[in-house]
Amino acid sequence: MSDSTLLRIDGDVERTLALSFADLAAVDARRQIDDVSRSDPKRRGGAVQLSALLELAGVRPSARYITLHASSDDFHASLPLDAVRERAIVIYRLDGGPLPVSAGGPVRFFIPDFAACRTQEVDECANVKFVDRIELSATRGLDNRPLEEAEHAELHRRQAEGRS
Numbered sequence: 001m002s003d004s005t006l007l008r009i010d011g012d013v014e015r016t017l018a019l020s021f022a023d024l025a026a027v028d029a030r031r032q033i034d035d036v037s038r039s040d041p042k043r044r045g046g047a048v049q050l051s052a053l054l055e056l057a058g059v060r061p062s063a064r065y066i067t068l069h070a071s072s073d074d075f076h077a078s079l080p081l082d083a084v085r086e087r088a089i090v091i092y093r094l095d096g097g098p099l100p101v102s103a104g105g106p107v108r109f110f111i112p113d114f115a116a117c118r119t120q121e122v123d124e125c126a127n128v129k130f131v132d133r134i135e136l137s138a139t140r141g142l143d144n145r146p147l148e149e150a151e152h153a154e155l156h157r158r159q160a161e162g163r164s
């Protein structure tokens with residue numbers, strides 16, 4: 001894996017990918033989203049459709065789950081692939097450069113029409129920041145999103161502090 005790799009895609013795929021900023025920017029313009037603030041005013045930056053990256057990797061028919069790994073803060077979410085395959089996006093740029101860590105970068109998984117926190121598998125908490133690996137698998141992968149109300153409230157409190 002080269003130093004410039006921001007995102008690996010592996011598991012139940014035909015080709016393991018190690019994508020740099022340039023690789024993400026080189027994806028077909030029709031699969032790019034110029035300004036994510038149009039779908040959510042709280043978010044900034046540009047994105048690429050998840051489906052475009054999955055096509056590059058070639059998802060095997062056996063894949064049923066997609067797991068978003070953020071190794072920097074050890075946060076992981078595993079979602080049914082069908083629920084996000086055609087609607088999730090991967091935010092990776094801001095003002096021509098990489099998405100800053102303050103916005104969840106360099107790579108952020110994002111579901112434009114997410115549900116409120118802790119309501120279902122695909123909710124706001126599944127919008128994993130600092131994603132460095134996307135894994136496809138037949139069975140559910142690692143998911144350490146907080147299940148307890150108090151634990152989740154604490155996570156939100158820490159995230160709010162980090163932003164201020």
Ligand SMILES: Nc1nc2c(c(=O)[nH]1)N[C@H]1C(S)=C(S)[C@@H](COP(=O)(O)O)O[C@H]1N2
Pocket residue numbers: 070073075104117124125126127128129130131155156159
């Ligand atoms: N890597 C990482 N991604 C994460 C989290 C986290 O703690 N670490 N928190 C999740 C939760 S619980 C929520 S609600 C959203 C919050 O995103 P925001 O900080 O941009 O509002 O990020 C999600 N993605």
Ligand SMILES: [Mo]
Pocket residue numbers: 117118124125152156
């Ligand atoms: Mo959350």
